[in-house]
Structure formats: C-alpha cells, structure tokens
Amino acid sequence: MSGQDPFGAIREFEHDGTTYRMADLTALEDAGLCDLEKLPVSIRVLLESVLRNVDGEGITEEDVRNAAAWEPDVPNVEVPFQPSRVVLQDLTGVPAVVDLAALRSAADRNGMDPSLVEPEVPCDLVIDHSVQVDYFGSEDAYEKNVELEYERNAERYRAIKWAQNAFDQFQVVPPGTGIVHQVNLEHLGQVVHDRERDGDRWLVPDTLVGTDSHTPMIGGIGVVGWGVGGIEAEAALLGQPITMKxxxxxxxxxxxxxxxxxxxxxxxxxxxxxxxxxxxxxxxxxxxxxxxxxxxxxxxxxxxxxxxxxxxxxxxxxVDESTLDYLELTGRDPDHIELVEEYLKAQGLFGEQxxxxxxxxxxxxxxxxPSLAGHKKPHARISMPDMRDHFTDLLQDEGVGADAGGDVDVGGDVGAGGDSLMVEKGLDLDERVSVDLEDGTTAEIGHGSVVVSAITSCTNTSNPSVMIAAGLLAKNAVEAGLEVPDYVKTSLAPGSRVVTEYLEESELLPYLEELGYHVVGYGCTTCIGNAGPLPEAIEAAIDEHDLWTTSVLSGNRNFEARIHPKIKANYLASPPLVVAYGLAGRMDVDLDEEPIGTDDDGEPVYLSDVWPSPEEVKEAIHDNVDSSMFEEKYAEAFEGDERWEALDAPTGDVYEWDEESTYIREPPFFKDFPLEKPGVSNVEDARCLMLLGDTVTTDHISPAGPFGPDLPAGQWLMDHGVEPHEFNTYGSRRGNHEVMMRGTFANVRIENEMLDGKEGGYTIHQPSGEETTVFEASERYREEDTPLVVLSGEEFGTGSSRDWAAKGTDLLGIRATIAESYERIYRDNLVGMGVLPLQFAPGDSWESLGLDGSEYFHIRGLDDGLEPNDELTVVAEKEDGDTVEFPVTAQVGTPAAVKYVEHGGILHYVLRRLLTEEN
Structure with missing residues (x-):
C-alpha cells in the first residue's frame, strides 16, 4: 500500500494486542502542509489515500502537497484517488464483467498471460436490478417473479458466476438478497478496513466507487464513495487511480x-x-x-x-456515536466497531466537525x-396540499383535455365488446373511461389515475421509520375499511430481507398485503424501470384516450418513460404516502382537505385519520428491529438459494464466448487492437446525428426498460430467433453490444429537434433529408465514412451512471458532443470512451447560433494535440455555404483524461499499458 514515505507519515498503530500500519494525517500538520481541523472531512479522507499510496510514479509527493493545499477557494490542481473497494450492481456489472472478459481475451490473443487482467481492488457485485414486477398482489408474487428472473437472466448470471470464480477479488451477492446500496450500508460497508498487504496489516478508511449513481448513500455512515461509470470503475479495479480535480x-x-x-x-x-x-x-x-x-x-x-x-x-x-450504534444494530463485530472508533479518533475523523x-x-x-417530487424531475418538489393544482396546471400546460383532440372510434368500451362508440380522444380532466379487467371487474380511470403504486428503491426501504409508517398506515386503513382500487398495480420491494423480517415481527406485513402490497422481489424493480406490464386493458385505455395516468413510488428517479413507457407523470413520495395515494387511486387530489376514501358506512376517511403518530412509529421500531435480524439475514449473503447453486457457469481464465448468444457477446472494443495509440486530430465534415434540448438524461440516451419489435434492437433480436415476449429489457441485454448500440438514443420519449415534435429514436439523414431511425442513419454515415456529432442543451446526461450511454455514443460513430452543460458522470464516461465532450461558451447554444442540425461540422484545434480544458473552434457550414464559427471548451479536465482520449478510451489505455509491460 505504500512505496515511499516522504513525510514520515507511515507509523504503527496498536489495538487490542495487534499492531497495524497506518498513514498518519497528523504528520502533514507537523510538516506544515495543512491545518487538519480546517479541512473538510471528505478532503482528509482523500488526502489519506494519496498519502498512503505514494510510490514516486503513479502518485507522487507533489500529489500529497496538492491535496493538502485544499482551501475554500480551491486551487486548480488534480489528485489521484485510489478507492479501497469497488461496488457493482448487475445492470452495470454485467458490462464490466464482459469488458474484463474481453480484456482477457485480447491479452490471450496478444500472447499475454490472461490472468494478469485481475482486479487489484476488492469488488462486490450485488444482483438487484434484474427482477421485474410481472406478478403482484398475491402471496406467490415473489416466487413467480424470481422464477421469471432466473429464466430470463440465467445466461447473464452464469457470466457473473464465471467472474466470481475467475477473479480472486470478486465477490457476488446473488439475487434475492437486497438492493445494492442497502446491502452496502447494512453489511458491506466497514467504515474502516483491516487489510493485509505485503505481510503487514493496515488500517485504511473505507472508500469506494460504484457503478450506480446512488453509491453516495454510503455517506450516511461517513464513508466517502460516489458513482462512476462502469468504464471508470473497471479501470479502478485494474489499479488505475481515479484522477480528479x-x-x-x-x-x-x-x-x-x-x-x-x-x-x-x-x-x-x-x-x-x-x-x-x-x-x-x-x-x-x-x-x-x-x-x-x-x-x-x-x-x-x-x-x-x-x-x-x-x-x-x-x-x-x-461518523459519530450514532454511527457506532448503527454498526452495532446491523450486526457488525463489536471488536471492529471499537477499532473504527479508535482509528478515526487517532486520525481526527471522528465526531462533530x-x-x-x-x-x-x-x-x-x-x-x-409532506411533499412529493414530479412529474418527471426528482428535484421538482411539490407540497402535498398543492398536488391537485399542480396536476391540473400540468395538464393545461400540456394541452390535455377534450378540446385538445378530435373524435376517435374505439369500438365500444375499452376492454369490452359492444357497439362502436365515438368518444373524444382528449378526455376532460374529470371524465373517466370504463375498463374491463382480467379478474372480471370493471374499473374507471382517467387523467391522474394512479396505475402504479410502488414501495421501491434504496432511497427509503433502508429506513425503518418510513417502512414502519407505511405498515401502520396500511393497518389503520384496513381497519377503517379502505381498499386500493383494482386498477392500481401495487408492489412492495424491500431493500433487504431484514425489512420483511421486521414488518412480519411487528405484524404489519399482513395489512400491507391486504391492500395489495405483497413482496414482489428484493431489488430496484419499479424505480429502475422494471415495473413490469400494466393490464392490457389499462394500456389500451391509455393509448386510445391519450390518458395522463400516473405512478407514485418511493424511489429516487422519475424521468420520462423510465417507470413505464405509457405512464406520463411519475411522482416520488415516502412509503406511507405511496400507500395513501394508492388508496386514493389518483394524484389530482389534495389529501390535506379531500378524503382518501370512504369507510364501510360510506363516511369519508381522511389521511389524518389513518396517519400514524411519531410515537407509534418509534415504539414499533424499538420493539421489532434488532441486531439478530441483520446477523441472521446477512450470514449467508454470498451463498444464494438453490437456483443460484444450480447455475452451471463456465470455467477457466478466458471466457468462452458463444457466437449465438443474444445476451453475452464479445464487444468490438479490443478486437484487432493496435499497440500504438490513435491520438487526436481535427474532425472534418461531421454531421449532426441528434439535436437535443435541455435535461436529456442517460435514460433518454440509453434506456433500461422494455422495447418492442418495431425498434432496431427488437428487429435484431427477431433476426436472431428471439420472440418479442422474450426480449426482456435493455438493461438485461447490456452484455450484448448489438442490442445496446441499437438502443442508443432510442427512448420513446426522446425528442430530436430536427424532427417537428416527433418522439422516439429518429433522425434526419443528411444530405438526403430522409427520416430514419438513429441506428440506421448512423450505419449509413459509417458506410459514407462520415463522422458524427450530437448537439444538446443544459444538463446533458443527467441521471444514472450508465456506461452504455457513452459506449453506445461511441459505437454509433459519434466523435464529439457539444452541449451547454454536462452531468459529471456522463461527461466522464464519454472521456472514458474517447468521445470528446465539448461545451458551448457561456450564453451560446445551438439555438442562439441559429443551428438546425443540417450543417457540416468542423472541429478545429486538435491537430496540435489536446490539453486539459482546451479551447477549440467549431465551424458549422450550412448548405448554402454560409458558416457559423463558435468557441467550445473540451470538458477534459486533467492530463489523465487527455491521455484516455488520446488512447481511444480508458480501458484501451489500461490494456496497452498491460501489453507493453508484459512485452
């Protein structure tokens, strides 16, 4: 862990008869480099990593001085950070496994020992993103969903199991255990690591990066960790420091x-x-x-x-006394908890700062x-009493209503036979349409109807206070005679099995089940886009009446088309409010003033009548949540059930690629791999593939949910013998570049501004002017040897840390993106794939510059090489010969990032380094 010790910081630390080594931060105070008390705790943790890992080459004495120089007006320096571990989930973990396998195959083809491609940093992969809510509202929903999960994903899981056996420092938490972040918080996170290295035992702060943007949840126990793209995580696994400003x-x-x-x-x-x-x-x-x-x-x-x-x-x-109590509650070893406290106090990292x-x-x-967030942005908060007005205003802004559309013939009541009936496509806000459901009941839905009510996601299911509150509210509602309407798809996806345990122990689970909130799986489910299908009659009604139906979920993401492609308005809320709006069956309601339903006597019941008191919640937690639950449920966290045991995984150091596979295919990134780096050069005569507005998310760029046979990804699968009902989701196909590149920029809600208001993955091929799919256009451009660019507005790439949003961008032939601003992870992922993220000058945009996407684009200033944050020039040449010239800044902020772009990507750089060292 330490090659040099320029500040005499490496010292011994005694605890309970054991001698450890540590990098003592106080040595930097003694050397006059900093005043530790003035440094934020997170900066001290970064500083410890730099100090401990000085080797004179990758990390130098100067790097320590740079990190120690932090002050409120932060100096413009970079620091190399080496996390103590990496965490993956399966949707992003499978591509990482595929890339690592591809690196081994490339090494093998180049005559190198493939086992040299080996994680240098411990890695945990938690399988939690693949379970889908196909079955719900029944006692056997969980078992049926898990059976389908294994049926759909067995090939992917076998690849993960191969990695578990092939790599020494690669652990897998099998399906059905819990959500990655909750498992991380309750079990994997150690706050301080006791690690052996070169015969010595070291104490180091627990730090990590993860391939899910919500990795920072671990900050709740004082651990520095953040989300990165799979590309950057793979490089970290292979010992490459993460270089950051x-x-x-x-x-x-x-x-x-x-x-x-x-x-x-x-x-x-x-x-x-x-x-x-x-x-x-x-x-x-x-x-x-x-x-x-x-x-x-x-x-x-x-x-x-x-x-x-x-x-x-x-x-x-x-990290304070409450943190230590939490570690004890969640079953951590008492000796380790004492060690955490003593080490952090020695480093000045414990307690209030x-x-x-x-x-x-x-x-x-x-x-x-009490609040919600929506209808498509998680930071767009709405006070609960304002929900009714919010939804009415939303529909008016969207032009929804009877006078917004003409008459359509729906052939009778939706879902039922009968005489042809002419109805208005745009229903009035208070109108309802009858829907015949599969169980023989008839329901009425309209604008604002809640068709998905899901207690889901890591945001809340790790928190007993809101989960117990949801159970108590359900109990009060059942006792008041309330029911959830039949058209509402209800689900409960606990973040770990401990949650189910304390809901059962407190005797609250039966009440949730009485309302339809049966356990459907232990995974992200609805929040990741795995809400599963709605009843056919409901989907038909939404289509035929252009309904603005809604979902309410206890998640953290509600981007367009993420929850379900047919639900246009999605709201984030606490678990008890999820149940409350499920009972109400509609979002266009003020639950402060309007009843949530009626009791058996037809009397109105209000939310205040069923809302539990804080004392009730605290008492239920005190009586029913204890450390034995955590100890028992996590004792076999890495073993899995009989389904996992029965998986027949490949063996050997090199993965056996199946050319017929539609899930796991060797990606093209490292085939015919040249030892010489390609470098950078000016981009000439590029065409615009997509012209985008503001807040285009990684869900828009690389959707995770289901797709149909009419899209390029579906057509490829059908050409390879896969029936539409077997398509699964984009997320589950992330080990197959053929599907994923066809799904790039293919979200059904994405809007290419080159097309007049049309939604979906379509574009205009230039100069023919023909409308076609994004993938088909990119193939034509490839045949014509035409490089591509994408233009966008503000917050380009916000959302999940989705490496395929960058990988797909690269495989479509896009050399550069030009946006007003970027979300950090997507920007870094683009760099990690060798794609240039360029930023307009302040005040500039494609609109203000008069660009419409039909131009030729020339990017100048690269022939002499690339520097961090280089100022470049773009010349947009119109068909009539007129030109628009404008400055852009390369969002490539460090020398290391420049190096990655020059090599065509971070993994390309790592592979060349391995091949060069070996040869």
Missing amino acids: LPEVVGVRLTGELPEGATATDLVLHITEQLREVGVVDRFVEFFGPGVSSLTVADRATISNMAPEQGSTISMFP EPEYTEVVEFDLGDVE
Whole structure:
C-alpha cells in the first residue's frame, strides 16, 4: 500500500494486542502542509489515500502537497484517488464483467498471460436490478417473479458466476438478497478496513466507487464513495487511480428538528430542491450542525442516497456515536466497531466537525412539510396540499383535455365488446373511461389515475421509520375499511430481507398485503424501470384516450418513460404516502382537505385519520428491529438459494464466448487492437446525428426498460430467433453490444429537434433529408465514412451512471458532443470512451447560433494535440455555404483524461499499458 514515505507519515498503530500500519494525517500538520481541523472531512479522507499510496510514479509527493493545499477557494490542481473497494450492481456489472472478459481475451490473443487482467481492488457485485414486477398482489408474487428472473437472466448470471470464480477479488451477492446500496450500508460497508498487504496489516478508511449513481448513500455512515461509470470503475479495479480535480466542498448546516407528520423522504426532497438551486455539480457536500444529531443514521442515508438528484458527487455525514450504534444494530463485530472508533479518533475523523467550506448552506429541519417530487424531475418538489393544482396546471400546460383532440372510434368500451362508440380522444380532466379487467371487474380511470403504486428503491426501504409508517398506515386503513382500487398495480420491494423480517415481527406485513402490497422481489424493480406490464386493458385505455395516468413510488428517479413507457407523470413520495395515494387511486387530489376514501358506512376517511403518530412509529421500531435480524439475514449473503447453486457457469481464465448468444457477446472494443495509440486530430465534415434540448438524461440516451419489435434492437433480436415476449429489457441485454448500440438514443420519449415534435429514436439523414431511425442513419454515415456529432442543451446526461450511454455514443460513430452543460458522470464516461465532450461558451447554444442540425461540422484545434480544458473552434457550414464559427471548451479536465482520449478510451489505455509491460 505504500512505496515511499516522504513525510514520515507511515507509523504503527496498536489495538487490542495487534499492531497495524497506518498513514498518519497528523504528520502533514507537523510538516506544515495543512491545518487538519480546517479541512473538510471528505478532503482528509482523500488526502489519506494519496498519502498512503505514494510510490514516486503513479502518485507522487507533489500529489500529497496538492491535496493538502485544499482551501475554500480551491486551487486548480488534480489528485489521484485510489478507492479501497469497488461496488457493482448487475445492470452495470454485467458490462464490466464482459469488458474484463474481453480484456482477457485480447491479452490471450496478444500472447499475454490472461490472468494478469485481475482486479487489484476488492469488488462486490450485488444482483438487484434484474427482477421485474410481472406478478403482484398475491402471496406467490415473489416466487413467480424470481422464477421469471432466473429464466430470463440465467445466461447473464452464469457470466457473473464465471467472474466470481475467475477473479480472486470478486465477490457476488446473488439475487434475492437486497438492493445494492442497502446491502452496502447494512453489511458491506466497514467504515474502516483491516487489510493485509505485503505481510503487514493496515488500517485504511473505507472508500469506494460504484457503478450506480446512488453509491453516495454510503455517506450516511461517513464513508466517502460516489458513482462512476462502469468504464471508470473497471479501470479502478485494474489499479488505475481515479484522477480528479480537487473538489469544492459545500457545508450544509442542519438546525432544528423534523416536525410531526414529516418524514425522512420529505426531508430529502426539500434538500434536493435546495441544493439543485444552490448548484453542487462536481462538488462534495458535507452535513454538519446541531440538527445532525436529531437524525437517525437511516435518515442520513436517505439524504445521502439522493446525492445525484441533488447534483453532488457525495453527500456525507460525520461518523459519530450514532454511527457506532448503527454498526452495532446491523450486526457488525463489536471488536471492529471499537477499532473504527479508535482509528478515526487517532486520525481526527471522528465526531462533530466544523471545518472551513467553500460555501455554507443553512437548512432548518423544522421547515420540512409532506411533499412529493414530479412529474418527471426528482428535484421538482411539490407540497402535498398543492398536488391537485399542480396536476391540473400540468395538464393545461400540456394541452390535455377534450378540446385538445378530435373524435376517435374505439369500438365500444375499452376492454369490452359492444357497439362502436365515438368518444373524444382528449378526455376532460374529470371524465373517466370504463375498463374491463382480467379478474372480471370493471374499473374507471382517467387523467391522474394512479396505475402504479410502488414501495421501491434504496432511497427509503433502508429506513425503518418510513417502512414502519407505511405498515401502520396500511393497518389503520384496513381497519377503517379502505381498499386500493383494482386498477392500481401495487408492489412492495424491500431493500433487504431484514425489512420483511421486521414488518412480519411487528405484524404489519399482513395489512400491507391486504391492500395489495405483497413482496414482489428484493431489488430496484419499479424505480429502475422494471415495473413490469400494466393490464392490457389499462394500456389500451391509455393509448386510445391519450390518458395522463400516473405512478407514485418511493424511489429516487422519475424521468420520462423510465417507470413505464405509457405512464406520463411519475411522482416520488415516502412509503406511507405511496400507500395513501394508492388508496386514493389518483394524484389530482389534495389529501390535506379531500378524503382518501370512504369507510364501510360510506363516511369519508381522511389521511389524518389513518396517519400514524411519531410515537407509534418509534415504539414499533424499538420493539421489532434488532441486531439478530441483520446477523441472521446477512450470514449467508454470498451463498444464494438453490437456483443460484444450480447455475452451471463456465470455467477457466478466458471466457468462452458463444457466437449465438443474444445476451453475452464479445464487444468490438479490443478486437484487432493496435499497440500504438490513435491520438487526436481535427474532425472534418461531421454531421449532426441528434439535436437535443435541455435535461436529456442517460435514460433518454440509453434506456433500461422494455422495447418492442418495431425498434432496431427488437428487429435484431427477431433476426436472431428471439420472440418479442422474450426480449426482456435493455438493461438485461447490456452484455450484448448489438442490442445496446441499437438502443442508443432510442427512448420513446426522446425528442430530436430536427424532427417537428416527433418522439422516439429518429433522425434526419443528411444530405438526403430522409427520416430514419438513429441506428440506421448512423450505419449509413459509417458506410459514407462520415463522422458524427450530437448537439444538446443544459444538463446533458443527467441521471444514472450508465456506461452504455457513452459506449453506445461511441459505437454509433459519434466523435464529439457539444452541449451547454454536462452531468459529471456522463461527461466522464464519454472521456472514458474517447468521445470528446465539448461545451458551448457561456450564453451560446445551438439555438442562439441559429443551428438546425443540417450543417457540416468542423472541429478545429486538435491537430496540435489536446490539453486539459482546451479551447477549440467549431465551424458549422450550412448548405448554402454560409458558416457559423463558435468557441467550445473540451470538458477534459486533467492530463489523465487527455491521455484516455488520446488512447481511444480508458480501458484501451489500461490494456496497452498491460501489453507493453508484459512485452
């Protein structure tokens, strides 16, 4: 772990009769490099990593000085960070496994020992993103969904199991255990690691990167960790430091206490809204102040989880007595908890801190009120009493209503036979249409009807306070005679089996089940886009009447078409509010003033009648949540059930690629691999593939959900013998580049501004002017040897840390993207694939420059090489010969990032380094 010790910082640390080695931060104070008390805690943790890993080559004495030089006005320096571990989930983990396997195949083809491609950093992969809610509302829903999960994903799981056997430092948490972030929080996270290296035992802070943007949830227990793309995570696994600019750190001072009726979810929606307004992209966030002590660690983790929605790289809380109590509750070893406390105190990292920050934001917990977020942005908070007006205004803004469309012949009531009936396509806001459901019942739905109500995702299911509150609300509702309408698809996807255990122990699970909230799986489900199909009659009604139906979920993502392609408005809410709106069956309601339903006597029941008191929630937690549950459920976390055991995985150091596979195929990135780096050069005569607006998410760029036979990805699968009902999702096909490149920019809600209001993955081929799919156009351009660019507005690539959003961009032949601003992870992923992320000058946009996507684009200034944050020039040449010249900045911020672009990608660089060292 240490090759050099320029500051005499490596010393011995004694604990309980054992001698450890550590990199002592106080040595840097003695050397006059910094005042530790003034440094934010997260910066101290970064500094420890740099100090411990100095080797004189990859990490130098100068790097330590740069990291120690942090001050509120942050110096423009870079630091190389080596995390102590990497965490993957399966949708992003399978591409990582495929890439590692491809690297081994490339090494083997080049006469190198393939086992040299081996993780140098421990890695945990948690399988949690593949289970889909096909079955719901029944006692056997979980078993049926798991059976389907294995049936659909067995080939992917066999590849993961191969990696578990092929790589020494690669552990897998099998399906059915829990959500990656909750498993990380409750079990994998150690706060401090006891590691052996070269015969010595070392103590090091627990730090990590993960291939899910919500990795910062681990900041709830004071661990520095953030989301990166799979590409960057793979490089970190292979020992490549993550080189980053020294970040600004925003301190959020918490005061006061949460008022009665407000939940941790309401709190995080307020904080997310405020930090988005402050602007914390590329910045670290630390919480401090007297309000911290009033929050449970589960509350803190709920806040940290939504760091990506806040915009921050991390959102971190201090390690204090509450953290130690949480470690004890969740079954960590008592000796280890003592070690955590002693080591962190020795490093000055324990307890309340009030260092200097780049900026301080004040937040009063007492201002929090019951809230939701929507209809398509997780930071667009709506006060619960304002929901009815919000939804009415939304529909009016969207032009929804009877006068928005003409008459259509739907052939009778939807889902039923009967005489032909002429109805208005645009229903009035208060109109309803009859729907005949499969169970023989008839329901009425309209604009605002809740068709999905899901307690889902890591944001909330790790928090007993909101899960118990949902159970108590369900109990009160059942006892009041309330029922969830038949048209609502209900589901409960706990973040770990511990949640089910304490819901059963508290005797609340039967009440949730009575309302239809049966356990459907232990995974992300609805929040990741695995909500599963709606009843056919419901989908038909939505299509034929252009209904704005809704979903309400306890998740962290509600982007367009993510939850379900036919649901246009999606709302984030706490688990008890998910149940409340499920009972109401509609979102266009003010639950402060209007009844949630009627009791057996027809009397109105209000939300206040069934909402549990804080005392009830606390008592239920105290009586029913204990450490034995965590110890028991995590004792066999890496073993899996009989289905996992029965998987027959490939063996050997090199993966056996199946040319007929439609799930796992060797990607083209490292085939015919040249030892010489390609370098950079000017881009000439490029065409625009997509002309995009603001807040185009990674879901828009690389959707994770289902797709149909009319799209290029579906057509490829059918050409290879796969029937539409076997397509699964884009997320499950991420080990197949043929599907994923065809799915790039193919979200059904993406809008290419070259097309007049048309949604979906379509574009105009130039100069023919023909409309075609994005993939087909890219193939034509490839045949014509024409490079491509994409133009976009603000917040390009916001959302999940989806490496295929960058991989697909690369495989379509896109050399550069030009946007007004970028979300950090997508920008870094583009660099990791060798694609240039360029940014317009302030005030410029494709609109203000008069561009329409029909131009030739020439990117100048690269022939002499690329420098960090290089100023380049783009010349857009119109068909009539007129030109528009404008400056752009290459969002390639460090020398290391420049190196990756020059090599065509970060993994290309790593492979060339391995091949060169070996040869």
